[in-house]
Amino acid sequence: MDVKAFLSKSMFLGACLLSTGITLGILGFMLVLAYPLFARGLFWEMLIQPWSPGQGLFGVGPMITGTLCIASLAVVISIPISLGVACFVGIVHPGGKGRILKSVVEAMTSVPTVIYGFVGVFLLVPLVRTLFSGGSGMCILSAGMMLGLLISPTMILFFVQSFTLVPQNHLDAADALGANTVQKFFYIVLPWAWKSMVTGLILSFGRAMGDTLIALMISGNAAAFPESVLDPARTLTAHIALIIAADFDSIEFKTLFVCGISLYAMTGFGVVLARGLGQRGRA
Amino acid sequence: MEPKIKITGLDFYYNGRPVLENICMEVVENTITAVTGPSGQGKSTLLMTLNRLWESIEGARVKGDIQIRFGQKFQNIYDPGFRVSELRKKVGMVFQMPNPLPMSIYKNIVFPLKLTGDHKQKDAAFRVETALKRSFLWEEVKDRLNEDARSLSGGQQQRLCIARALILNPEVLLLDEPTSSLDDTSGRMIEALLLEVKKTCTLLLVSHYLDQVKRIADKGMHLSRGQITQEW
Amino acid sequence: MASPLWDRAFRLFAWGCSLVLMGAFLVIIGFLCIKGYTALTPRLIFGDTGFWDAVLLRRQVFDGLFPAMAGTLCLIMLSIVLAVPLGLSTGIFLAEYASPRVKWFFSLVFDILAGIPSIVVGLFGFCITLFLHQCFFDRLYPCLLISALSLAFLVLPYMIRTTQMALESLPVSVRLTAPSLGATQLQNIVYVLLPAALSTILSGIILSIGRCAEDTAVIMLTGAVATAGIPKSVFSSYEALPFYIYYISSQYADHSELIKGYGACLVLIFICMNLFVLSHFLKKRLSQRLLFRH
Numbered sequence: 001m002d003v004k005a006f007l008s009k010s011m012f013l014g015a016c017l018l019s020t021g022i023t024l025g026i027l028g029f030m031l032v033l034a035y036p037l038f039a040r041g042l043f044w045e046m047l048i049q050p051w052s053p054g055q056g057l058f059g060v061g062p063m064i065t066g067t068l069c070i071a072s073l074a075v076v077i078s079i080p081i082s083l084g085v086a087c088f089v090g091i092v093h094p095g096g097k098g099r100i101l102k103s104v105v106e107a108m109t110s111v112p113t114v115i116y117g118f119v120g121v122f123l124l125v126p127l128v129r130t131l132f133s134g135g136s137g138m139c140i141l142s143a144g145m146m147l148g149l150l151i152s153p154t155m156i157l158f159f160v161q162s163f164t165l166v167p168q169n170h171l172d173a174a175d176a177l178g179a180n181t182v183q184k185f186f187y188i189v190l191p192w193a194w195k196s197m198v199t200g201l202i203l204s205f206g207r208a209m210g211d212t213l214i215a216l217m218i219s220g221n222a223a224a225f226p227e228s229v230l231d232p233a234r235t236l237t238a239h240i241a242l243i244i245a246a247d248f249d250s251i252e253f254k255t256l257f258v259c260g261i262s263l264y265a266m267t268g269f270g271v272v273l274a275r276g277l278g279q280r281g282r283a
Numbered sequence: 284m285e286p287k288i289k290i291t292g293l294d295f296y297y298n299g300r301p302v303l304e305n306i307c308m309e310v311v312e313n314t315i316t317a318v319t320g321p322s323g324q325g326k327s328t329l330l331m332t333l334n335r336l337w338e339s340i341e342g343a344r345v346k347g348d349i350q351i352r353f354g355q356k357f358q359n360i361y362d363p364g365f366r367v368s369e370l371r372k373k374v375g376m377v378f379q380m381p382n383p384l385p386m387s388i389y390k391n392i393v394f395p396l397k398l399t400g401d402h403k404q405k406d407a408a409f410r411v412e413t414a415l416k417r418s419f420l421w422e423e424v425k426d427r428l429n430e431d432a433r434s435l436s437g438g439q440q441q442r443l444c445i446a447r448a449l450i451l452n453p454e455v456l457l458l459d460e461p462t463s464s465l466d467d468t469s470g471r472m473i474e475a476l477l478l479e480v481k482k483t484c485t486l487l488l489v490s491h492y493l494d495q496v497k498r499i500a501d502k503g504m505h506l507s508r509g510q511i512t513q514e515w
Numbered sequence: 516m517a518s519p520l521w522d523r524a525f526r527l528f529a530w531g532c533s534l535v536l537m538g539a540f541l542v543i544i545g546f547l548c549i550k551g552y553t554a555l556t557p558r559l560i561f562g563d564t565g566f567w568d569a570v571l572l573r574r575q576v577f578d579g580l581f582p583a584m585a586g587t588l589c590l591i592m593l594s595i596v597l598a599v600p601l602g603l604s605t606g607i608f609l610a611e612y613a614s615p616r617v618k619w620f621f622s623l624v625f626d627i628l629a630g631i632p633s634i635v636v637g638l639f640g641f642c643i644t645l646f647l648h649q650c651f652f653d654r655l656y657p658c659l660l661i662s663a664l665s666l667a668f669l670v671l672p673y674m675i676r677t678t679q680m681a682l683e684s685l686p687v688s689v690r691l692t693a694p695s696l697g698a699t700q701l702q703n704i705v706y707v708l709l710p711a712a713l714s715t716i717l718s719g720i721i722l723s724i725g726r727c728a729e730d731t732a733v734i735m736l737t738g739a740v741a742t743a744g745i746p747k748s749v750f751s752s753y754e755a756l757p758f759y760i761y762y763i764s765s766q767y768a769d770h771s772e773l774i775k776g777y778g779a780c781l782v783l784i785f786i787c788m789n790l791f792v793l794s795h796f797l798k799k800r801l802s803q804r805l806l807f808r809h
Contacts, residue, residue: 008701012612015604016621019675022668023628026639033642084532092529101533103795108540110722110791112729114757115780119543121764122550149539156536182525203630210632212732217764237634237732244638244736248645260635267630275623336695341615372697382688384707395696397706447696 027264034257046258051223058255062225064262066140066233069226070215071208073144078152078204085152086159091185102160108153117217120146125218132230138220141229146214151204158200162193199274206270210263212237236263287312287455287485288333289357293347295328295337295509302328304509306347310502315477315486317500319493325509326489327379330457333487334374335360335367353454372399375448376457380464381440383432388424391432391443395451410450418446419476438469442476449480456480458488462495474499547784551777559778560584575744580779585745586659586753590734591727593663593749598670599720605671606678606716611704622679629672637736640665644737657738660749665733670723677719681712714797721794725787731757741766756783 037043049059085105089098124146129137166189174184212235220232221242234242236259246252288310295303302325310316318326331337332345350357353373360370372395383391392411396402411428415421420442424435432443441461448456458477462470477486478499490496496503504514561569562579569576576582605625609618640661648655689711693703709716739758746753756779763776 005699005701009612012604012608015601016608016613019601019605019628019671020621020624022671023624023631026628026631026636026668029639029642030635081532081536084529085536087525088529088533092526101537104537104540106795107788107791110725110729110787111543112731112757112783112787114729114731114760115543115547115784118760118764118776118780119546123542123546149536149543152536180519180522182521185525206630210630210634212632212634213761217761237632240634240638241732241735244641256638260638263632263635267632268627271626271630272623275626334695336691339691339694368697368699370697371695376695378688378691378695380688382692384689384692385711394693394706398693398696398698398702451697 027261030257030260030264034254034261037254037258043258046255047262050225053252058251060236060239060255060258060262062223063234063236063239063259065225066215066219067209067235067237067263069140069229069233070143070147070219070235071205073140073229074147074151074208075201075205077145077148078155079201081148082152082155082159085156086163087185089156090160090163091189092181102157105153105156109157113150113211113213116146116150117213120214120218135230136220136232138218138232139230140219140226140233143215143219143233144229146218147208147211150211150214151208154207155200155204158204159193159197162196162200163189165196166192195277199277202270202274202277206267209235210237210267212241216241285312285352286310287352288487289348289350291348293329293332293349294345295325295332296344296346297328297340298342302509303332306509306511308504308511308514310485310487312352312485313481313483314501315481315488315499317488317490317496317503318506319490319496319503320506322491324507326506327459329506330376330459330487330489333360333455333457334371334376336371336376338367351455368398372451373453374455374457375451375453377441377444377448377459377461379460381437381444383435383440383443386432387429388432388435388443389428392447392450395447399451414446414450417449417476417480418442419472420446436469438465438472441465441469441473445473445476445480449484453484455485455487458486460489460491463491470495544784547777547780551774551781554774554778555781559775559782572745580756580759580775580782582742582744583754583756583759583779584782586739586743587728587756589659589746589753590663590666590755591724593659594666594670594727595720595724597663598667598674598723601667602671602674603678603716606675607682607704607709609675610679610682611700611708625672625675628668629676632732633669633730634732634736636665636669637733639668640733640737655750657736657752658750659738659746659753662734662737662739662753663749665737666727666730669730669733670726673723673726674719677722678712678716681715681719682708684715685711714800718794718797721790721797725790725794728790729757729783729787731755731761734758735761756786 034043037046046059047064048061049057051057051059051062085101089102089105092098093101120142124142125137127137128139128142129135132141170188170192171184174188179187215235216238219235219238221234221238222232223234223239226233240256240259243252243256286309290306290308293303293306294301306329318329320326328337333349333351337343337345345361349360351360351374352358358365384394386394389411392414393402393407396407396410401407412421415424420439423439432440435443441464445461462473465473474495477488480486488496488500502515505512557566558579560580562576562581564574564576564579564581568574569579569581609621613621641657644655644657644661685708689707690703693707694700698706734755735758738752739755740752741754741759741762743752743754760776760779760783763772763779767773767776
């Protein structure tokens with residue numbers, strides 16, 4: 001019997017270590033494959049250099065800029081909408097209407113990314129092209145808008161979740177004192193929930209950065225530093241998808257690992273940051 | 284009138300804070316010993332030290348000596364060689380809230396036998412019947428053994444839990460306010476069955492109903508601020 | 516902010532945002548339906564091949580979605596089979612065996628894994644294939660198995676977290692019942708805790724299936740191709756529904772192919788929505804059961 005207990009525990013521990021190994025293995029593998037770049041001291045330069053294979057420059061600077069631009073735009077578009085919907089669900093109509101809306105938002109999280117990309121290509125891009133004449137319509141603005149729509153459900157659910165952390169008796173007290181909805185929101189809900197709302201924001205930003213399909217399909221994929229939101233741009237994720245077919249020994253292929261490591265580092269940093277906030281919020 | 288349980292110098296700490304301090308007591312075989320006292324002062328904790336159930340609680344620590352007599356020999360239940368699952372089969376426990384598992388009545392009662400691997404043996408059904416009879420539940424459920432245990436009333440559920448604890452013929456039965464979640468009639472029924480169970484088992488009952496204690500307990504002690512303040 | 520005007524504005528804002536979001540969602544669904552409803556015929560899936568001929572693999576389907584759907588199905592099954600045992604065991608370890616400090620460390624690791632963009636996981640799978648190809652088996656190319664493995668890595672953190680949460684949220688009364696009757700820790704887990712947490716875990720698994728069905732980034736790096744027919748073995752390349760949609764959006768040759776793309780979108784949404792509803796239903800049923808218990 002004790003042997004059984006020991007074996008089962010070792011099995012569970014082994015599974016846990018294996019899963020951990022996968023997480024660290026992904027980073028390790030990329031670091032090993034990018035090692036030649038580190039050895040030649042190219043890695044850090046590549047993070048800021050432009051991409052022009054003709055001149056022998058293989059920097060991913062434009063892609064990092066593109067990623068940050070598109071993800072930021074998506075978050076900026078998504079914040080007000082998410083806040084409004086979360087208020088609707090959590091504060092203005094917590095009963096029937098809010099519950100229905102919340103179910104719809106939950107259902108939206110299950111819509112595949114490629115669908116957003118597809119509709120983006122055939123609906124949003126022509127629209128942007130006509131509205132802002134000039135250019136192909138494949139630009140940061142289109143990608144940012146679609147990505148904003150993609151991350152909104154996640155952000156809304158995060159916000160609603162943080163609103164439920166507010167103790168009910170605080171809200172009851174505010175009601176008893178005759179506070180109106182907006183006072184309740186600013187004086188009771190926000191001070192209590194803002195930390196976990198910021199956590200949700202960070203994780204949504206990570207989600208926006210990590211998305212491949214929308215950027216790949218509707219951001220235009222030009223490997224140059226964008227100058228306005230109507231310029232096409234290429235994200236790190238799209239760069240990986242576009243360059244994967246290159247020759248394995250070429251330096252182009254090696255840049256994939258620079259992209260991969262940057263993405264890993266940025267999303268990992270976001271997770272650590274979000275957790276730090278969450279922990280202090282609980283204490 | 285031989286002693287069954289001997290507790291000496293028992294301390295219990297939860298996250299460094301003492302919950303029980305220097306408890307010394309003796310429990311006599313085939314009696315009902317009642318522990319009374321205000322809530323939140325360590326009564327349930329005291330029971331949990333006797334079947335080591337506190338060990339699954341994060342941040343708990345126990346010091347002291349608890350001896351229980353199995354057969355002729357007293358054994359220290361915290362002995363490294365004494366297996367926890369064996370101890371708990373000999374020292375049964377019934378909780379404040381009835382806790383039937385989400386399965387049929389029969390499967391609930393036979394569950395402890397499943398843990399020992401005896402549930403497939405021929406006498407399993409007979410043992411289930413005996414246990415249900417001992418807890419005065421047989422007549423009410425004999426025709427519906429395959430129904431979900433949670434369809435029973437609260438009092439029936441609690442008697443089911445007692446039957447489940449009795450099927451292994453424990454030598455000691457720990458009862459943590461077994462009637463406090465029930466109405467008066469159900470409570471009285473449980474008191475009556477405990478007086479029957481006492482003939483073959485040693486009972487330790489935590490309760491905050493003084494009249495209940497006076498009705499059925501042979502001995503009582505009052506626990507307050509982690510210490511035994513009076514005995515009678 | 517005491518003025519009722521503020522209150523009115525706040526409500527208006529909440530209503531406005533909700534309408535915008537719902538509007539956008541409806542536009543997306545509506546657009547696909549209007550453009551693609553003409554494609555929703557058996558021809559979309561089976562092309563010119565008969566239903567039974569296709570399902571029994573008697574004849575190959577050339578101009579239908581059947582191979583893509585079959586590929587997606589194989590992919591889902593394979594990755595779930597790979598991910599479930601690992602995710603369940605890890606979740607059980609974290610919930611039942613790990614001390615708080617160990618738990619803190621491992622949850623951080625799995626949060627990071629959950630945050631890794633899927634394309635990076637795909638890149639990892641691609642590089643593993645490359646590595647194995649060069650060092651061990653020179654006949655190994657990106658294939659169904661590699662994709663399934665990468666997808667399993669992708670959904671692993673979700674599975675770990677649902678298992679862990681489902682076990683940890685069980686009430687103490689359920690948790691202590693079996694030990695008080697002499698159950699060992701393993702018996703408690705197998706006989707009581709896992710069955711009690713089963714429907715939450717199942718809903719997590721179904722959500723993971725949804726993720727496997729919709730993910731495109733991983734599979735486009737690890738073996739999905741435009742035309743491959745029904746996958747013959749786990750070492751062959753394959754078609755998949757989301758990849759087909761992506762492919763059509765950039766490479767469509769004529770109008771009828773584009774219409775098929777819209778149709779494929781509707782099929783994929785239909786599948787994902789059904790998985791979502793199923794998972795939602797399982798979770799609901801659980802919470803209702805908990806409600807009735809008390």
